[in-house]
Amino acid sequence: MSRGCTELSEWKIDARMVCSKPVGAMSALKKSSSPCPLRVLPLLFAGFLSCLPAIVAQSPASLASVPKPADIPQLWKQWIGEYGSLISHSATTFGPVYALSEQNGAIWILQREDKAEEITYKPVEKFALNQPPPTDPAHGLRLHRDASGDNRILVMGDVGYAKITPDFDARAQVLIAPLRPVAELRAEALRSSPPRENGTFRKPELVELTALDPAIHLDIRYATSNDFLGTPVYTQARAFLQRPAADALVRALHKLEPLGYGLLIHDAYRPWYVTKIFWDATPPEGKIFVADPKEGSRHNRGCAVDLTLYGLATGKPIEMPGTYDEMSPRSFPNYPGGTSLQRWHRDLLRRAMESEGFTVYDHEWWHFDYKDWREYPILNFKFEDLHSGQGLSSAH
DSSP states (O other), X not given: OBSOOTTOOOEEEETHHHHSOOGGGSOTTOOOOOOOOGGGHHHHHHHHHHHHHHHHTOOHHHHTOSOOOOOOOHHHHTTOEEEEEEOTTSSOEEEEEXXXXXXXXXXXXXXXXXXXXXXXXXXXXXXXXXXXXXXXXXXXXXXXXXXXXXXXXXXXXXXXXXXXXXXXXXXXXOOOOOSSOHHHHHHHHHHSOOOOOOSOOOOOOEEEGGGTOTTEEEXXXXXXXXXXXXXXXXXXXXOEEEHHHHHHHHHHHHHHGGGTEEEEEEEOOOOHHHHHHHHHHXXXXXXXXXXXXXXXXXXXXXXXXXXXXXXXXXXXXXXOXXXXXXXXXXXXXXXXXXXXXXXXXXXXXXXXXXXXXXXXXXXXXXXXXXXXXXXXXXXXXXXXXXXXXXXXEEEO
């Protein structure tokens, strides 16, 4: 154990992602008010052109240009995560929060500090990966399980902090207590109408993703009770995207397959009424993770997809630094915790998707928006009102 921690500087996450209105909930028609001098436009355009070949020509080998790190021993892996105290029935923490992570072949204890403009993860302790976790009470810092054996505890001095983030293979999502019963919210949402939009939009052409490639698998959590509300919201486990976005998704998949990975879809096109259910059910502190129905979401336009990787050899999902739909900083695409291998897989997914015109959402490593999302209207077709023929879907 090292107390100097001079090998690792602070990691910082822009706290405006936590405090501000999420990018995904902003109006599709809203434009920046920041002026751009005309004299710099040629330089910006030239810079874009110089990067274009690299963007277009991404190959499987270039996606994995960074060597794949080894996994860490299970003896340590079971302790990876964040520790602190949660307000009952919410994802809100109080008091100190610590993250146990692996970086460069060493285990680090990081202290999370939520500041006005950023979230900082400051290293406070370091352990050798080839040594067992500290469990001796004589240590000022140690790890142990409670009397039930179910809860893992990080002890700092004489204060214990429980593990507050779920394990990768935990079935249950991080649940929130809905502000009102979901059945009541559903009935109200189905009686409501999406916001009116001005402008000209492309004609929707939703495509059912499973018809495009057998390596696209589904795990539609919102059609099950294994979602953040603890109850099914979708009536069917299906996934759709607008045709150009769906074609781009398949191209990203074909770059990942030679590396041994397929794509596991959690969500894609989302009827507007479901967005309203999510918004109305979520407490204020969790609203950065859901879109405002007054604006609509990119999921409603059929141009956003929630997904992860799975191993082609095993068929099992790949571990990431945080779990799907987790309402914590572990969901941010630049979160510094987890293990090197988990971050490598997260970044591989991002490179593959970005190479085909998708952009990761600032709050969620699993959420990607297709570049043409502004060109499509907000849709409210229920899944049961979509029929499939040769992969194409349209409303009855």
